[in-house]
Amino acid sequence: MAQTYYEELQQFLPGLSPDMPDSCIKLAELFRAQAFELHIRTLPAGEEKYYIPYMMNDALECLLILEQCRMTGRYLVDFKGITQAHMAKDGEVYLLVVRQGDDNVFTIWFSSIREEMTCYQYHRIGHFWVKGQEQWRRLVYIVGTLYDKYSYMGDTVCTQAEKELLPLMELAPFRAFSPVKESLDEEYPDTLEGVECMKKLALEAGDWRLANLLKVYRRFPFPWAEKRIQRHMESRAGIPLYEVLYRKTEAASKVYPIRDYGRKSNEETEEKRRAVSRKLQEKGFTGAYPFFRKGSMQILAMEEHPFTLLEAEDFSFRIQFMVSVSKKDSERYNGGFFKGRQNRGWIEKNLDFLEGKQSKGEEE
Template identity: 30%
Template structure:
């Protein structure tokens, strides 16, 4: 983004520059965001299960042609006329101009500890952990330490631990995978955090593997450690990590849906809980996870409740997934 000489860089402008350099320019106009004002326009910043955040243009007016579905390179320039900023954005052949008085960051944090997305089959419980660590890492990277607990910052380091990250247990299909770090490269912080978990869980075998991995990193040893994580013998360390993530996530509120939408959501939650009790009466363990739409960026998506039903296959821990869902009406 080109910036005029009479403009002083701020943290918010730096965030804007990062988005534009990535080709990201998804605006929410008045009426498209829950609880928004008439003189504000919102630029989607970080949106995931853990956070919904926006760069807010105050006293805003948009002119020209804005392509909401545009994907590609963006050319942008920021000027200032008196107290008014002028952002000029070119999306290929079209140009739009955004006038505003100031720019601020708006952040809403949510409980992500029991979210579930089942896009890839096999060892789904590990893929849920990989996903939560990934969105936690994104929260730390994009929003900063002020929006994370100290424990979250330590756990986020595991995004750079190949036996557990996208290298071995990607939560999304290959065509949507965007690696956040080099393939098969672990950081010292990630290995240290994993060793702490193994020690706390009393997993001496895993500790020995991690000591080897610390000295001789590579794809082969990473895959061997990944295989350990889905066996019953090493269940304690996996369950401990899941509990730590859930505990930290409880520092934040859950998304609360009201009206007819909230009524329908409560109905499927009750259905899932009823099924969970039946399974538990049969001596089976079942974990209830939710897949929910964003709260502030209102669109047509589905709310789902998933039951992960635990079992074993030889030495391995496996799960079956049952899903309860409703269609969410366009707001």
């Protein structure tokens, strides 16, 4: 680690020393980012476990675990102010003093700090916070999730297939399909690598028009060129590129394990998936979970997964549905989400829309 970076971290965690393990570096980074959280769980045998989340997203769970802990004072769970800390080591015992604002201080003694990290599949996950072009917003979310885990954790958590997709987040026309209401432009740089990454994918998809638009954009990276690329991706012409990127993210994800919540919870999750399959088959759809088709309508089941540890109590496994209606593009994945006179694509939180009066897509 560069000395200047180490010295910077010492400003946020005084007492940090070179003989401490790398997990202490991560702890210092949390205080620098004002992202420190402490979770205390009581195990069935009565033992208390102390967890500090380092990075938790849909592709990675990384926790710092404090061993043989004892604590004085009280951690304020809902505290929103400035958190400061000091660290020391006395023989084989670590000491962490944390101050939340001016009025609350607590101290933790522990024998060691270790890192527990697991990568998980993410290709079935879909969060839908913004209406319109949800098919692209979901892929931007996935690639952004991979970009973030690589930024924090490096090569140890990313395969070569994933790293080849990361430059897409450095291309403004791709980021324009932000999965959240806010722009992503301040979070990611614009680079020539981003342009070349998208151009390579366009050529793989046989989309020469987009490849030429990207050549122009490389020379003239102005808003008008960005909008032309964005409109192309939104139209039916963008479907081949979408399918290529969809397949690549799916293949990259499948090398990782699925989240394991224990036998009972895993079976409950599988039963929810089976219930979706039964419901759609009863309605005349063909296919297998998560993809079903009936005439010009496709339904793709997308999931929201809780963390295996430290998840909020009110969040549980959920299934939402990408509904696509398209006469011309019924054979193309999510074809109805792309702009066209006979195309419709939207999100449903459940399958109740199939009961009685048909969906708004079929009504048209």
